[in-house]
Structure formats: structure tokens, C-alpha cells
Amino acid sequence: MIEFETQVNNKIGMHLRAAGEFVKVATKFKSDVFVVKNGRKANGKSILGLASLAIESGARITVRIQGNDELDARAAIEKLIADNFYED
Amino acid sequence: MDGKKLQHAEHRDASPGAEAREASRATEGEVVRFGISAAPGIVIGRAFVHDTDEDLSIARTRVAHDMVDAEVARFKDALGATRGELLQIKTSLADSMGEDHARIFDAHLLILDDVMVIEDTEALIRTEGYNAAWALKEVISRVVASFSNIGDEYLKERSADIIDVKRRVLAKLLGLKREKVLSPSEPSIVVAHELSPSEIAQLDRRVVLGYATDRGGRTSHTAILARSQGVAAVVGLEDAARLIETGDTLILDGNCGTLIINPLGVTVEKYKIEIEKWKEFEAQLLTLTGYPAETLDHHKVDLVANIDLPDEVQSALDYGAEGIGLFRTEYFFIAHDQLPTEEEQYKVYRAVVDKMKDKPVTIRVLDIGGDKIAGYLHRSAELNPFMGWRGIRFLLTRKDIFKTQLRAIYRASGHGRVRLMFPLIVSVEEVLRAKEICEEVKADLIKGRYKIDPDVEIGIMIETPSAVALAGALAKEVDFFSIGTNDLIQYTMAVDRGNTKISYLYQHLHPSIIRFLKMTVDAAKKNNIPTAICGEMCADPLAAVVLLGLGIDEFSCSPNRMPEVKKIVRSVTYDECKTIVKKILQYSTTEKIEAHVETFLKERIPDLALFKEGKQDA
Numbered sequence: 001m002i003e004f005e006t007q008v009n010n011k012i013g014m015h016l017r018a019a020g021e022f023v024k025v026a027t028k029f030k031s032d033v034f035v036v037k038n039g040r041k042a043n044g045k046s047i048l049g050l051a052s053l054a055i056e057s058g059a060r061i062t063v064r065i066q067g068n069d070e071l072d073a074r075a076a077i078e079k080l081i082a083d084n085f086y087e088d
Numbered sequence: 089m090d091g092k093k094l095q096h097a098e099h100r101d102a103s104p105g106a107e108a109r110e111a112s113r114a115t116e117g118e119v120v121r122f123g124i125s126a127a128p129g130i131v132i133g134r135a136f137v138h139d140t141d142e143d144l145s146i147a148r149t150r151v152a153h154d155m156v157d158a159e160v161a162r163f164k165d166a167l168g169a170t171r172g173e174l175l176q177i178k179t180s181l182a183d184s185m186g187e188d189h190a191r192i193f194d195a196h197l198l199i200l201d202d203v204m205v206i207e208d209t210e211a212l213i214r215t216e217g218y219n220a221a222w223a224l225k226e227v228i229s230r231v232v233a234s235f236s237n238i239g240d241e242y243l244k245e246r247s248a249d250i251i252d253v254k255r256r257v258l259a260k261l262l263g264l265k266r267e268k269v270l271s272p273s274e275p276s277i278v279v280a281h282e283l284s285p286s287e288i289a290q291l292d293r294r295v296v297l298g299y300a301t302d303r304g305g306r307t308s309h310t311a312i313l314a315r316s317q318g319v320a321a322v323v324g325l326e327d328a329a330r331l332i333e334t335g336d337t338l339i340l341d342g343n344c345g346t347l348i349i350n351p352l353g354v355t356v357e358k359y360k361i362e363i364e365k366w367k368e369f370e371a372q373l374l375t376l377t378g379y380p381a382e383t384l385d386h387h388k389v390d391l392v393a394n395i396d397l398p399d400e401v402q403s404a405l406d407y408g409a410e411g412i413g414l415f416r417t418e419y420f421f422i423a424h425d426q427l428p429t430e431e432e433q434y435k436v437y438r439a440v441v442d443k444m445k446d447k448p449v450t451i452r453v454l455d456i457g458g459d460k461i462a463g464y465l466h467r468s469a470e471l472n473p474f475m476g477w478r479g480i481r482f483l484l485t486r487k488d489i490f491k492t493q494l495r496a497i498y499r500a501s502g503h504g505r506v507r508l509m510f511p512l513i514v515s516v517e518e519v520l521r522a523k524e525i526c527e528e529v530k531a532d533l534i535k536g537r538y539k540i541d542p543d544v545e546i547g548i549m550i551e552t553p554s555a556v557a558l559a560g561a562l563a564k565e566v567d568f569f570s571i572g573t574n575d576l577i578q579y580t581m582a583v584d585r586g587n588t589k590i591s592y593l594y595q596h597l598h599p600s601i602i603r604f605l606k607m608t609v610d611a612a613k614k615n616n617i618p619t620a621i622c623g624e625m626c627a628d629p630l631a632a633v634v635l636l637g638l639g640i641d642e643f644s645c646s647p648n649r650m651p652e653v654k655k656i657v658r659s660v661t662y663d664e665c666k667t668i669v670k671k672i673l674q675y676s677t678t679e680k681i682e683a684h685v686e687t688f689l690k691e692r693i694p695d696l697a698l699f700k701e702g703k704q705d706a
Contacts, residue, residue: 016249020198046204047195048250052234 001066002074007058010084014055018085019047025076031067033077044077118351121325124591125345126304126311128648129320130363132356133297135336135349136276137329138283146258147334148222151213159213163220166260170200173256199253205231221261228254272296277338281329283310293317298340300347302329305591312574312624314342315646316396318403322347324591369695373651377408381643381654383636387662390642391650392448394622398436401443404647408654411448413644414509414570414622415440417493418455427489433496441504448505450570450620450644451497452549454489455479455511474578479512484521494529502539509547509570514554519565549622551575556604559611569612570644573623577601596631597681602638602672609638620644629693630685632656634672637665659692 008014014022026033026044033044037059042049044063055061065073080086151159178193199205205227212223232250272278275295282303288310299314304323314321320342332338332349339348339359343366348355381391392413393404397420404412420436421428428436441449456478483490500506510522523546533540550556551572563569573596578584580600583593595601612619620642625631627649635643636657643653668688672681 016195020195023198043204046202047198048202048231049204052231 001064002070003062003064004074004078005060005062006078006081007060008055008081009057010087011057013057013059014050014053014085016047016051018087019050021080021085022050022077023047025080026073028076029065029067029069029073031065031070031073033073034064036062036064118355119331119349121328121331121347121349123300123322123325123328123345123347124305124311125342126299126323127314127319127321127342128366129298129318129342130340130359130366131277131297131320131342132337132339132351132359132363133275133277135279135332135334135338136272137332137334138278138280138291146221146225146262147219149219150217151219153217156214156217159220160210162261163209163213163224166220166257167200167206169260170253170256171197174200174253195249196253199250200257221258224254224257224261277340279329279332279338288313298342299323300325300328300332300338300340302326305587305594312646313396315624315627315649316394316400318646318648370651373655374407376651376654376658377406379654379658381410381657383657383660383662383665385661385663387636389636389640389657390620391654391657392450392620392642392644393647393650394644395440395647398439398443400647401440404650405443407647407650409447409647409650411450411505412440412444413450413620413642415449415451416455417452421454421456427492430492430496430499433493434499437496437500437506438503441500441506444504446505448507450507450509450547450622451500452509452511453480453483453493453497456482474584480510480518480522481512484518484525487525490522490525491529494526495533498526498529498533498540498544499538501541501544506541507545507547507568509549511549511572512551512575513548513562514552516558516561516565519548519562523565547620549575550608552579553604556607559608560614563611563615563617566617568618568620569608570620570622570642571605571608571640573601573621573625576604576623577625580604595678596625596628597634597672597685598678599672599676599681602634602669602681605635605638605640606669606673609640613639618642624649627653629656629689630682633660633665633685633689634669636660636662637667637669639666656689656693660689664688 008018010018012018022035023045034041035044035050035053035055036042037053037055040053042053044050044065053061063074063077065077067073174193174196178197205224208227208230209220209223212218212226213220216223218226228250235250272292272295275297277298277300278291278296279300281301283299283301296317296319298320299310300321301310301323302325304310311321311323320340322340322342322345324345325347328347328349337350339346339351339355341347341359341362348359351359380388382388390410390413391408392411393400393407393409394414394416395401395404395412396416396418401412415437417433420433437449437451477485483493494508497506497508508526510519513519526546530540530542534542545567547568547570548555548562548566549572550559550562550569552575555562556576559569577594577596577598581593581595581598583590609619618641619639621635621640622644624645626635626640626643627645629652632643632653633656643657645653668685672684675681675684
């Protein structure tokens with residue numbers, strides 16, 4: 001299992017559409033993906049689970065990935081967040 | 089895995105309604121809830137939960153053990169069918185509006201495929217044996233509840249996307265068009281968090297046994313409409329819509345404001361006796377129909393009816409109405425999805441006038457606003473609609489709508505006795521401008537050789553403190569006053585009548601209200617014009633005594649309340665009512681006033697307790 005902390009920097013945070021982009025990336029991999037914010041955890045493959053975490057712009061989140069392709073998944077997710085969910 | 093467990097725990101916290109529901113079901117037997125008595129009558133019947141939130145009412149049922157796999161498969165099929173539907177919308181949207189717009193539906197598709205929703209719904213079907221439609225509805229309710237707790241407006245708005253997806257899937261599961269489940273298919277008691285006038289208008293009245301709503305007070309629109317339909321109603325129940333499932337058995341006691349959910353056999357038996365007693369009382373009241381509304385010392389008042397729809401005219405006549413004191417025209421506008429034409433309106437007004445023959449019909453022009461906004465008028469939401477662009481203010485700026493309605497009313501006037509009334513007057517200028525427009529319309533119609541009554545009486549609603557203060561000047565410009573007590577009390581007491589926390593302030597016999605009524609009647613008498621009361625207040629027995637004593641000429645209320653008013657009028661003398669008014673004008677608290685009138689009335693009418701009125705808002 002790998003775990004890393006990161007910051008969400010897109011303009012309006014991980015709202016529904018950004019959460020959707022996250023899910024699209026996460027579901028490409030076999031690994032389980034979870035996102036933790038303030039001690040609350042959601043399935044990284046559930047758009048509603050992610051949205052219910054209310055991740056606002058500037059929030060710090062922890063991403064936990066477990067599975068055979070966890071390294072590739074991490075790279076893809078980090079790129080997505082760095083690209084601000086392709087928003088801008 | 090533990091991630092999912094955590095989410096479950098959060099959702100349970102976010103959905104207290106589900107817990108309360110389980111708790112109340114766990115205890116054996118019936119559940120009793122107390123609300124506000126809004127319309128008289130007692131009924132026993134099946135519940136139909138009108139889900140304002142989702143426009144769909146889903147009963148919770150259990151599927152047989154060997155059918156669980158099939159139910160899960162049905163759920164997955166519905167998801168597949170909805171996916172096809174969404175993809176189709178997305179494609180056509182991409183063609184017409186461009187790819188960017190079509191991407192909105194990516195979120196819809198992701199919601200549809202959401203692992204959490206699918207897994208949780210499937211789990212509810214498999215472990216509890218619930219039907220797929222109910223399971224999905226429950227899971228989505230939890231998600232939406234967790235969103236509404238976040239406090240992020242953007243996310244809250246997105247709840248609409250989630251609900252939209254849910255509706256599409258539910259429609260597939262039920263194999264129904266959405267419109268069909270807006271109204272019960274068999275006789276039912278309609279249960280809702282809140283019902284808007286347009287939602288009530290959409291209900292099939294033939295199958296509505298009664299109304300039970302969480303919000304509202306005695307004078308909210310559900311209450312007024314229920315009374316005019318002669319259907320029992322209890323409002324202000326706080327949590328009924330959450331506790332009740334479609335299909336539950338209910339006892340609705342509109343006389344006492346009680347609702348019993350899934351009653352025991354003995355309770356049902358007890359209430360059957362109550363229903364018989366109530367029917368007897370009603371029958372006794374109806375024997376008065378042929379007699380005039382006259383006091384023991386032969387002071388006669390006009391007892392007339394408030395109606396919203398033309399088909400209420402028959403019941404008004406059956407209850408002995410001597411005219412229509414208030415024909416509200418709003419519901420007619422609300423029930424349509426576009427402005428009714430002159431011809432359409434004329435037909436409706438004409439039908440009422442014809443049916444009433446030579447009896448007067450007072451038509452109030454459109455009073456759109458407040459809680460009755462019609463969507464097609466494209467009016468933007470106002471922060472404070474009760475003090476906003478409504479009533480005569482709206483009509484004087486939308487002269488097109490005003491003139492169309494006036495033309496229809498004047499054309500109907502040629503066939504009976506029509507009176508015209510303007511709502512929400514606060515100044516003399518408004519009356520003068522409205523009368524000018526009436527003159528223009530009349531001249532046009534005469535030029536067009538229409539048969540009209542050129543002397544249609546013009547009156548105004550006295551429903552603002554400003555109109556009371558100006559009553560002397562206004563009386564010189566009009567032919568009659570009609571006091572709209574609901575709004576007058578609301579504006580005078582600065583109380584929102586739908587807000588259960590403060591609706592206790594809505595008092596018919598508040599000393600300031602009685603003083604305002606006196607000022608109005610005195611001004612009218614001085615100028616030799618009659619004063620009518622067209623609020624619900626005149627059906628309140630205590631208030632009826634006061635109104636009589638004040639010298640009100642015309643009492644207008646829901647048809648089914650008329651026998652009660654008549655019973656009061658026929659039980660007292662005008663002289664003693666005048667004495668009572670003199671006395672209570674010296675009192676400065678509602679409590680003292682009510683006590684004084686009640687003591688008097690109890691002597692006269694021993695079974696007064698059967699009149700369910702007055703202080704029940706408290």
C-alpha cells in the first residue's frame with residue numbers, strides 16, 4: 001500500500017466535475033483507491049463519496065492506494081491533481 | 089473495505105429521519121402525532137406520500153427470498169436503460185450546443201455508475217429484501233442529506249443532478265411516466281412535507297381523502313384549500329412525511345389536529361364512532377341551510393362563499409350561499425402553463441355567474457405573489473414576496489394581463505350580478521389608476537358591442553394597515569370594502585402565517601386587529617358603503633360574534649363552514665354582540681378578549697367544542 005499527501009489547488013475545489021475526473025482516472029486501475037480528508041475517508045472510485053468530503057480549494061488530502069498497479073495509479077492521480085483536473 | 093463502513097456510519101448520522109422511522113416502527117403499535125387542525129372532518133384511509141423533493145412516491149415492500157436475484161437484475165437493467173437515455177441526450181446536446189455543454193452529462197453518467205450507490209442499493213435489496221425502487225431512493229436520500237450537511241452551496245445545488253439521475257432510474261424501475269405518480273391512484277390521505285398551491289392543483293381531487301403536512305398553520309394555503317374542498321386536513325405535523333410510507337394506514341382527525349399512523353384495531357373502532365358523531369353534527373348544521381343568517385333579534389347579514397374554482401359553486405349553493413363573496417382567480421392562472429386567454433377566462437367567469445343566477449358574484453382580480461407565484465410569468469425570486477411585486481402593484485405594471493382579465497370579467501357582467509375587487513390596496517392613487525383602466529376597458533367593450541353591465545360595483549380588499557388608516561378616503565372612491573383578515577393580520581402582526589414557530593402571533597382577536605376592524609367599518613358606515621369579511625376569521629365562532637357586533641354586513645367563508653357561521657348568528661342577538669364589542673374594545677390583551685367572548689358563547693352554544701376553531705394555531 002502507498003499513501004501520499006497532496007494539496008488540491010483548482011479554483012473551486014473537488015466539486016462534482018473534478019471528483020468525476022478523479023474517478024475516471026482511479027477506475028482505470030485495479031488497485032483500491034481511497035481519499036482521506038480530516039479523518040473522513042471515501043472510495044476514490046465513487047464520485048458521490050468524493051464529493052461528500054467537501055474538498056475545497058487549497059485543502060490537503062491523503063490518497064491511499066493498494067493493489068498491483070498502485071505505482072502507476074499514483075502517478076496518474078498526482079498528474080491529475082497537478083493539472084488542476086484539466087479545469088483551467 | 090473499512091472505507092465503506094465509515095461512509096455508512098456517516099450517512100446514518102446524516103439521515104435522522106431514517107433512524108426515527110426505524111425507532112417508531114420498532115415499538116409495537118400505532119404512532120400518534122399532533123399538529124394543527126386545519127380543516128374539519130375525520131377520515132380513516134391509506135397514506136399517499138407526496139414527495140415534493142423527488143416528485144415520486146415510492147412504497148417500501150419486501151421481495152420474496154427467491155426473487156432477490158431478479159430484483160437486483162431489474163435494478164441493473166434500469167441502470168443500463170438510464171445510461172442509454174443519458175448517452176442519447178448527451179449526443180444530441182453535443183450536436184446542438186457543442187461538446188463543452190455535453191460534458192455536464194458526464195457527471196450524470198458518473199453518478200449513475202457510482203460504485204457506492206450501486207453497492208449500497210444492492211446490499212439493501214439483498215440483506216433486507218427491500219424493493220429496488222425504495223432501496224435506491226433510500227440510498228440517494230442519505231447521499232443528498234450528507235451533501236446538505238456540508239454547507240457548500242455549490243454542492244447542495246448539485247444535489248439536483250443526483251436527484252435527476254435517481255428520478256430517471258426510478259421511472260425505469262416503475263415503468264411509469266413521472267406525471268402519473270404525482271397523484272394517488274386510489275382514495276388516499278395525501279401526506280407531504282409541504283404542498284404548494286400548484287401541487288395541490290395537480291392532485292386528482294376525486295381520490296384525496298385528506299391532507300397531512302409537516303409545515304403550515306391554520307391559514308396556510310393547504311389549510312384554506314382543504315377547507316374549501318371540504319376535505320379534512322392537519323398541518324404543522326413537523327415530521328409526518330418522514331415517518332409515513334405510502335400504503336400505511338392513517339386516521340386523520342382534522343377536528344382535533346391528530347394523526348395516527350398504523351392504528352390498532354381498537355383505535356379504529358373508537359374513531360368509527362367519532363366519525364358517526366361528527367356526521368350527525370354536520371347533518372344537524374345542514375338543517376339550517378334553508379334559513380336566513382339572522383340573529384334572534386332579526387338583524388340579517390349576508391352569508392356568502394369564498395371559492396377558488398368554478399366547480400365549487402355547486403357546494404356553495406348546497407350550503408345555502410346567498411352569493412359569492414370572494415372568487416379568487418389565482419388558481420386558474422397557476423393551473424395553466426401559460427397565461428389564460430380572455431376567451432378562456434370569460435368562459436370560467438360566465439359559468440360561475442350563470443350558475444349563481446341573480447345572486448352577486450364578487451370576482452377578485454389576479455393576486456399573484458407571495459406563496460402563489462406562477463412559473464410561466466418568469467418572475468425572478470424576490471427576497472420578501474409578501475412585501476413585493478404582487479396584487480394591484482403587479483397588475484398596474486402588467487396592464488396587458490390586467491386588461492385581459494378585466495375584459496373577461498366585464499363580458500361576464502352582462503349575464504348576471506358581477507362585482508369587481510382589487511387586492512392589496514395601500515393608497516388612493518392605486519384605486520384611481522385601476523378605475524381608469526376599468527373605464528378604458530368598458531369603453532372598448534361598448535365600442536365592440538359587447539353586452540356588459542356598465543355599473544359593475546367596484547370594491548377593494550382592506551388587507552394592509554395602510555388601507556385601514558386611509559379607510560375614510562378610500563371609502564369615497566369605491567362601492568364596498570372587503571376585509572381580507574388573513575393578510576391584514578399577517579401584515580399588522582408582522583407574522584408569517586406559515587411559520588410554525590411564530591404562528592401563535594396570528595390571532596383573530598388581537599386587540600390591534602379588533603381596533604383596525606372597527607376603524608374600517610366606521611369609515612365605511614360614514615360613507616354609506618357595506619363592509620364584507622372574506623377571511624377565514626368569520627368561520628371562527630368567537631370572531632363571528634365580534635364581527636357581528638362590529639356591524640359587518642357580509643360574511644364570506646369556505647362553503648362548508650357556512651352552516652357553522654349561520655348556527656352562531658342564529659344563536660345570539662345583535663344587541664348583545666354590540667355590547668360585547670363595546671366591552672372588549674376596552675381590553676388590551678387577546679387573552680382577556682377571548683375569555684370574555686368565550687364565556688358568553690358557551691352559554692349560548694353548549695356544544696361549542698364541536699366547532700374546531702380559534703386558538704388551535706398556538
